[in-house]
Amino acid sequence: MANNVLDLLLGVDAGKIQKPRKEVKIKSLSEALGQDVVFTVEALTSDQYDKIQQNSLTINGKDVDINMQDMQIFTIIEGTVDPNLKSKELREKFGAPTPKELVKTLLLSGEITQLYNIISELSGFNENAVQEVKN
Numbered sequence: 001m002a003n004n005v006l007d008l009l010l011g012v013d014a015g016k017i018q019k020p021r022k023e024v025k026i027k028s029l030s031e032a033l034g035q036d037v038v039f040t041v042e043a044l045t046s047d048q049y050d051k052i053q054q055n056s057l058t059i060n061g062k063d064v065d066i067n068m069q070d071m072q073i074f075t076i077i078e079g080t081v082d083p084n085l086k087s088k089e090l091r092e093k094f095g096a097p098t099p100k101e102l103v104k105t106l107l108l109s110g111e112i113t114q115l116y117n118i119i120s121e122l123s124g125f126n127e128n129a130v131q132e133v134k135n
Helices: 002-011 027-033 046-056 068-079 088-093 099-106 109-122
Strands: 021-025 038-042 057-060 063-066 080-082
Touching: 021 109, 038 068, 038 109, 046 057, 046 068, 068 080, 068 099, 068 109, 088 099
Parallel strands: none
Antiparallel strands: 021 038, 038 080, 057 063
16 A cells, blocks of 8 residues: 555645635624625644744743644634735734734634634644544
8 A cells, every 4th residue: 555655646746735725704804894704714834833833832941831822813824825914004904013913803702713723624633634544
């Protein structure tokens, strides 16, 4: 089987392997604006995930804590393709000095958690991402 997988991977057009994407409607923004507000989100790369973890950690002596809200917000910033949540114009429009503040301004707490969960699932953090093969 290993040779077949190697042959399969060597024979594939590398451009065909794309990160999973999904479009999600943001209910509160859609209601406020009177039309559908749809974010396009995609899976994170391992480098993006590592950076998010590093930015969400607080180290105090031997204690290491992870700030879940930071982890969720940074995941949304990195995993959202459209709109660009790092956009200077968008931040200025909403008076948000940082992308983190923009996310907190635009999204409700529950929407932040749900969007984080969707991006995490796209990134392979779910039960079905890898399955054991039984002989």
